[in-house]
Amino acid sequence: GQQVQQSPSSLVLQEGENAELQCNFSSTATQLQWFYQSPGGSLVSLLSNPSGTKHTGRLTSTTVTKERRSSLHISSSQTTDSGTYLCAIGTGGADRLTFGKGTQLIIQP
């Protein structure tokens, strides 16, 4: 089956530093979605980026489909960015997503 590997598994930064999160997957993805899971557990969609580069606020995602990898860059990190970031891919008709295990991001003041 499809596999989604995220790295690093955890990352500790000081407020103001930039964060770079990686997602590698085993199958060609027709869909790729990044999620944020708060420490309280709620899941929020950050952006959908199956190919190319996409920006929203302080977030930039770059997906290189042929190389089966995607990155999420968070600029000028804030303590409120702390949480777990999940990468999920869909293949074929993309009605189903396969999730990675996430990167836990801790931003210290």
Next chain:
Amino acid sequence: EAAVTQSPRNKVAVTGGKVTLSCNQTNNHNNMYWYRQDTGHGLRLIHYSYGAGSTEKGDIPDGYKASRPSQENFSLILELATPSQTSVYFCASGDRAAYEQYFGPGTRLTVL
């Protein structure tokens, strides 16, 4: 803003009992999903649906049934709950055109 709600938010059940988790969405999305999240496993797909009356097995369907009586509602049913089904359950709705999914707040289920 898209909205997916789940009830109950917390549930304690006894082994062998029946548990029904409910999900409602106001996004008018055709697709709906049930996942469970466990430490070390991440999010895993249990059942999903393409629309009212349809249910499909996901990656870990054993021990679970699903019901989609309407566009808005999708239920997950544990006929005979076991302690191994203790987990956090998330419902999501999906936009087929954009291939994006939107999640509910989760239900914490403890089976004693």
